[in-house]
Amino acid sequence: MEFSTEFKGREEEIADMFAATFTDSEGAEEGTLIGGLVRELLIGTPDADLHVFIARSDGAIVGAAIFSRLRYAGDARSVFILSPMAVATGRQGAGIGRDLLRHALGALRDAGVEIAVTYGDPAFYGQVGFRPMTEEIAPAPLPLTHPEGWIGQSLTGAELTPLRGPCTCVTALDKPALW
Numbered sequence: 001m002e003f004s005t006e007f008k009g010r011e012e013e014i015a016d017m018f019a020a021t022f023t024d025s026e027g028a029e030e031g032t033l034i035g036g037l038v039r040e041l042l043i044g045t046p047d048a049d050l051h052v053f054i055a056r057s058d059g060a061i062v063g064a065a066i067f068s069r070l071r072y073a074g075d076a077r078s079v080f081i082l083s084p085m086a087v088a089t090g091r092q093g094a095g096i097g098r099d100l101l102r103h104a105l106g107a108l109r110d111a112g113v114e115i116a117v118t119y120g121d122p123a124f125y126g127q128v129g130f131r132p133m134t135e136e137i138a139p140a141p142l143p144l145t146h147p148e149g150w151i152g153q154s155l156t157g158a159e160l161t162p163l164r165g166p167c168t169c170v171t172a173l174d175k176p177a178l179w
């Protein structure tokens with residue numbers, strides 16, 4: 001397994017992998033939604049607001065984790081949100097997701113990112129350090145349908161003290177259906 005940040009020129013391949021994976025796990029409608037989200041994120045997000053990590057096996061993309069910037073109007077800390085991530089259906093359950101995230105979080109820390117958040121299953125993301133957060137700690141950019149899935153971690157060792165909002169996300173994530 002090889003981890004890489006080189007996604008330019010492979011946007012369609014990555015979006016197709018997300019669409020297929022989410023179609024398998026959650027149905028065709030979700031697959032189309034997430035595939036479209038990934039395409040828009042990869043093509044339309046400024047480089048400074050995006051970190052993409054892919055896992056490759058024999059040249060094929062078998063997993064990806066996409067982080068984009070969250071801005072807090074009253075806070076200078078560097079915050080990125082993981083959304084979405086996927087491991088190809090036939091490759092799940094073999095540790096690829098966990099290893100890819102461990103690699104990605106270390107690279108983000110080295111790049112000066114101070115806080116990582118995501119919106120997902122604490123049972124999986126808890127294994128790589130994400131812990132439940134309230135919106136008093138980190139206001140979300142849009143209303144959360146599942147507040148129990150709002151999780152985060154400090155990457156610096158500093159305590160995760162409240163982020164001062166309001167919070168905004170990149171354009172591709174700025175859609176109520178995703179939250």
Ligand SMILES: CC(C)(COP(=O)(O)OP(=O)(O)OC[C@H]1O[C@@H](n2cnc3c(N)ncnc32)[C@H](O)[C@@H]1OP(=O)(O)O)[C@@H](O)C(=O)NCCC(=O)NCCS
Nearest residue numbers: 025084085086087092093094095096097098120121123124
């Ligand atoms: C969720 C996902 C990214 C996990 O990647 P993965 O490579 O299958 O996960 P790993 O093999 O690294 O699993 C690591 C651990 O988390 C557990 N785990 C995996 N997926 C889980 C889930 N959905 N819920 C709870 N635990 C999970 C595994 O059992 C494993 O624990 P163990 O080693 O104690 O058995 C992947 O299964 C996936 O793409 N699923 C469909 C799309 C999706 O739900 N994406 C996430 C939301 S954006």
